[in-house]
Amino acid sequence: MKKHWKNRTLFKVLIPFLQIACITSTIVFALLACYCLSRGGDMYRASRQSVEQASRAAVTKNYSMIAATHVADKSYGRSALSGTNFQYGIITGHRSDIDGYINKLTASDLTDPKLYAYQNFKDISRLTPDNTKEVTILHYPCSKWASYQSYTDGPFSVGSVYVDEQTVTHTIKGFGLEKNSRTPYVLADGIWYPLSEDTEYTALIKENQKTVFSYADDGTDERLPTREEIRELIKHNHYSKKNTTAFYRIRYGYNMEGSDGYLYIKPEEMKEFDATKLADSKISTLTATPDTLTTFSTLDNDAEDEAIVVSYVPKELDMSLDDDYVRNQNFIHFFFDHRYLFIALSILSFLGFLVTTALFLCLAGHTEEPMPSSKEENIRKLSDGTWLQRWGIARMPMDLWLLLLLCFLGISGAWVESINTGFGGLLVHGVAYCILGGLFAELLLYVLVVNLKLGNIVKRTLLGRFILALVNINNGTQIQKKARNGFIIVTVLEFLAFLVMSSTSLGGVHSDVFGLLFVCWVALRVVVFIALKKGTDILSQSLDQAVTERVRAERFQTQLITNVSHDIKTPLTSIISYVDLLSKESLDNNKAEEYVEVLTRQSARLKKLIQDLIDASKASSGNIPLHTQRVNSSVILSQAAGEYEEKLKTAGIELQTFVTAGSPDSDNPEAKEVYILADPQQLWRVFNNLLSNITKYAQHSTRAYVDLEEVNGRIRFIFRNTSATALHVSADELMERFVQGDASRSTEGSGLGLSIAKSLTELMGGSFTITIDGDLFKAIVDFPAI
Amino acid sequence: MNRILVADDDADIRGALRIYLEAEGYEIVEAENGQEVLDLLGKSSRGLLPELQLILLDVMMPVMDGIICLHKIRENYNLPVILLTAKSENSDKVLGLTVGADDYVTKPFDPVELIARVKSQLRRYLLLGNANSCQEDNNSSHLTIGGIDVYDDEKKVTLDGEEVSLTPTEYEILKLFMLHPGKVFAPAEIYRNVWEDPVPGAEGTVAVHIRHLREKLEIDPAEPRYIIVVWGQGYKMTQGN
Structure with missing residues (x-):
């Protein structure tokens, strides 16, 4: 038998993979097209020139950075940049207004070789202001702490220059006070370092552990007191010499993790000096920040130095050189020659995706033979003899799948953030993302489609199941x-x-x-x-x-x-x-x-x-089918009694009927009808059995009583008679099937009458009881009044 | 001489029925199953056999059962059919009467009752006319329902043409019913309408009188055809079947 295509394993395996491949290639080609076009400025008006220019500018920036970051080691990036189309010169030196200086440079002559700390222009005379398009002037940090980071690749990616904030740790060799500025200094390797502005310091005088003076406390003199001044203060204020101590206090470690505290320096240990009288090399321009009791650190502020890179890239590149300019130009040419192909492929593969998706939707869930021992709800036979089945992962609740997909999307968000390896990386990650995401989406789609086909979609979610269970x-x-x-x-x-x-x-x-x-x-x-x-x-x-x-x-x-x-x-x-x-x-x-x-x-x-x-x-x-309705209790009783009166009379029994229910009394002067819910035909059968029992078993020449009472909202039909023979059985036994009051069983009757009456009464929602008191036989049929 | 077709698969029962009915002066034709009944009816209608006036039909028979047979009979014939069956459930009776039976007797049957029912059906069929030649009687003093006729002028009541003697109270109750066929009368209502000096609370006697009336007018008072007990509500008169 030829298999329907929907049931072929080949298609089942092939189509999902084709689908994922299609959407992946769609995204790859679309990504290619978009990436190139967007980098060329306005996506719709991108031209080869604008894209090339964008690529060139990016490469020039990267090369300039390489050159600038090699200023500090004096190599000027020679090794990295030789053999490229990049011709450049570097201007060093500290300038406060670097942009203004560059403006001035471009306006003036750039052809003076003395201007550059290093240059490799092949023809420096070409750097006239007329050729501004080929000349690029950029400036980047150039300290020894600066380094070039090319964190992306590809024709348009631009790297950056990182500057490490470099700190140097020194060991404290001593403390000093500059007499003019009254700032504390720390000594290390024979060089004095002034304390940084952030550092907290003070001078204190204590008498009997009590602070009696601290620097700037009085507000008159904001200058840190010298050793001499402290001595004078003590003398002037008549502090007792014995119990008085004076010291300088410097806070350390407050901006670091770990311990912090104070350095206590006795005035004798504080060397006093005059900075103007010391050699420049003895005084550092860097400021000191005490870190621990014995060390301090300085921040290298050379990092702010910048180098100006003047570069010249000829319009016509030397294609024999192997550099980024040439590579990018080749790539862009290739792309522009094939861009319509990319777009067409993207659209084609998208169409392919649509087709495979449609096929996938059709075949999902179809199978030739369902898995054995599948539950009823998971399979359905189709008219052509094949089956629809929900199997494996499709049995998982759908909202769990949705949760998984959302988790994937959440993770992929973080993933996208982490992609920084440029165009190639983007492509690789994009493909991986498409395949993984495609797999997830594919599975969710499969689950959804199978559930839709088999129906009962609410039950296929945990939430739905839970709500259904509640309902x-x-x-x-x-x-x-x-x-x-x-x-x-x-x-x-x-x-x-x-x-x-x-x-x-x-x-x-x-x-x-x-x-x-x-x-x-x-x-x-x-x-x-x-x-x-x-x-x-x-x-x-x-x-x-x-x-x-x-x-x-x-x-x-x-x-x-x-x-x-x-x-x-x-x-x-x-x-x-x-x-x-x-x-x-x-x-x-x-x-x-x-x-x-x-x-x-x-x-x-x-x-x-x-x-x-x-x-x-x-x-x-x-x-027994019951036709329950409202029944007038007194009417049915009088009807039943009427039916039997003649028969009882011939049996020598006088029937007395008393109706107290609903009859007028002191509380209710009006007589009313009392109704019960019962099947009147079956109720007659109950009465029929009871009355016929009376005719059969009652003593001749006695009275039989039929009463209708209402007790606590219940209607009671009471049948009483005197038995002709002694009753040697219990009331319960009498209601058993085939039990008759007289052991001889000589009289007519089956012994089933009471049993039938009891069953019928109970079937209609009433109760049936029998009491025997000597020869008095009493049957009570009891119904709730309505 | 009326001819009765007795259809039963049990030969002994056919024999018993033959004895009872022949004693009443009827001529008996026997059939063993439904198919034979149809064959006999066909023969008699073609003149090959004398005409049949009534069928006693057993329900459970081989070859063709009574219900199907009855269904086929009713396609062509309107002669009375009395179902004779061991099935005594209410649903069985309703089915039989719905298909077209004129009466229903359960086995084991009481010969007296059976003959009464046969006579009743034959009288109605023959006297009141098998061609529905029900005499159009404009006399308002004459009331008729089913087999019961009340001649108010003569204070005479006939059942299937035979006179029935009723007490004045029974007669008044019957007349009340005959004037309003199908209406359910509560005992109190009957009492008010019939008794000349009603005493409140004495409605219980109505049931006794109606029981007597039924014993006179019904073949089986426990299974009345005309005066039906509506339990818990009252009594009503129906057309019989």
């Missing part, structure tokens, strides 16, 4: 409903608590953390909840099963009894008919007549027994 509990057991309500209440309370907690930001913990914890907690309980529901479902299911099985068994029993009865009735018909015919024959034998009379009686009883058997079986199994 379905309405038909569940009482326990399940309680659990659901409890779950909702607790979750709402927790949510409120979470809101309060997040708004107060307890203990400085971020509210996001609370949010996450809350979501995790609720998710955990959702899982527990679903598990619990599953458990109770299984429990109630088995219970249901047991009940239905019992009902089925009873129904079967009823069916059996009915069918057997029908089969018995046919021979019984002949027996009864011929016994009847026999009794009409003139038999000249008294005994024979007596026997025929027994036969007549017993065959009649058999007939009754069979009918009662069917009724009892139906009533006890609930296999």
Whole structure:
């Protein structure tokens, strides 16, 4: 048999891969086109020239940076830049207004070789202001701390110059005070370093551990006191010499991690000097920041030096040289020669993507033969004999898949941020991104399509399942409903608590953390909840099963009894008919007549027994269709009594009927009708059985009572009579099937009447009780009043 | 001489029925199944056999059962059919009457009741006219429902043409029913309408009178055809079947 294409494994494997390949190439080609076009300025008006110019400017910037960062080591980038089209000269020296200087330079002559610390122009005379287009003047930091970082590649990428903030650590050899500026200095390797402005320092005088003077405390003299001045202060203020100490205090380590504290220097240890009288080499221009008790650091401020790079790139490049100019130009030529091809390929592969996607949508889920032991909900047979199936990952809840995809997107955001390796890198990452993202999206699409095809999409999400479970509990057991309500209440309370907690930001913990914890907690309980529901479902299911099985068994029993009865009735018909015919024959034998009379009686009883058997079986199994309606209780009782009055009279029994329910009394002067809910036909059968029992079993020449009472909102029909024979059985036994009050079973009747009456009453929602008090037989049929 | 077709697969039952019915003066034709019934009916209608006046039809028979047979009979014939069956469920009775049976007797049958029903059906079929030649009687004093006729002038009541003697109270109750066929009368309503000096609370006697009335007018008072007990509500008169 030829397989339908949808069921071929080849297509199943091939199409998703083709799809991913197509979207990847779409993105790659589109990326290529966009990248090149956007770098050439306005994307729509990009020309070869503008793109080339952009590329050249980028390369010139990079080469200038290389040159500038090699100023400090005096190599001027010779090794890196020789053999390129880049001709340049470097102007060094510290200038305050570097942009102004450059403007002046461009206006004036650049042809003077003395201007440059280094230059390799082939023809310096070409650097006239007329050739400004070929001359580029740029300036970059050039200290020894500066370095060139080419963090990207590709024809348009521009690197940058990093300047390390270089600090040097020195060991403190001594402290000093400059007499004129009154600033503290630290000594290291024979050079004095002034303390940086940020450093905190003071002079203190303490008497008996109590600070009596600190520098600038009095506000009159803001200059740090010298040793002499301190001595004078002590003397002037009459501090007791014995208990007075004086010192300079310098804060260290305040801007560093780790320990910080104060350096205490006695006035004797503080060397005093005059900076003007020392050689320049002895005084540093760098400032000192004390780091620890024994060290300080200085910040190298040479880093701000910049070099001016004047470069010349001829319009016509020397194509024999292997440099970035040549490479880029070749690449751009290649791109511009093929740009329409790229765009066409991009569009084509996008079309391919659309087609493969459509094919994928068609074949998703189709299969020749479903996996064995698949659940009903996961498969569906199609008209052509093949199957739709949900298998493997497609069975995973869809919102979990969505969550995975979102996670991927989140991660890929960080991934995109980290891409800094230029155009080539971008391409590689783009392809990887497309393939990975494509796989994720493909799987999600597959899951979605299969679920859509098989239907019941709400059930395929965790959220949907959870909500459905909550809703379905309405038909569940009482326990399940309680659990659901409890779950909702607790979750709402927790949510409120979470809101309060997040708004107060307890203990400085971020509210996001609370949010996450809350979501995790609720998710955990959702899982527990679903598990619990599953458990109770299984429990109630088995219970249901047991009940239905019992009902089925009873129904079967009823069916059996009915069918057997029908089969018995046919021979019984002949027996009864011929016994009847026999009794009409003139038999000249008294005994024979007596026997025929027994036969007549017993065959009649058999007939009754069979009918009662069917009724009892139906009533006890609930296999009787009920037409429940409002029934006027007093009317039905008087009707029933009327039906039997004559029969009872012939049996010598006087029937007394008392209706107290609904009749006028002191509380309700108006008589009212009292109604109950019952099937009137079946209720008559109950009364019929009870009244016929009275005719059969009541003592001759006694009264029988039929009462109608209303007690606590319940209507009671009470039948009382005096039994003709002694009742030696209990009330419960009487209601059993085939039990008769008299042990001899001589009278007519099947012994099923009470059983049928009880079953029918209970079927209609009433209750049926029998009490026996000596010879008094009492049956109560009880219904709620409406 | 009326001819009755007895259809039953049990020969003994056919024999018993033959004895009972022949004792009443009917001529009996026997059939073993539904197909034979149809064949016999076809023959009699073509004049090959004398005409049949009634069919006693068993339901459970081989070859063709009674219900299907009845269905086919009713396509061509309107002679009375009494179903005779062991099936006594209400649903079985309703099905039989719906398909077109005129009456329904359950096995084991009471011979007296069976003969009464046969006579009743035959009288209605023959006297009241099989061609529906129901005499159009403009006399308002004559009321008729089913097989019951009330001649108010003569205070006479006939059931299937035979006179029935009723007490004055029973007669008044019957007349009330005959004037409003289908209407459900509550016992209290009947009491108010019939008794000349109604005593409140004595409605219970109505049920007794109606029971008597049923015993006189119905073949089986427990399964009435005309005066139906609507339990919990009252009583009503129907057309019979």
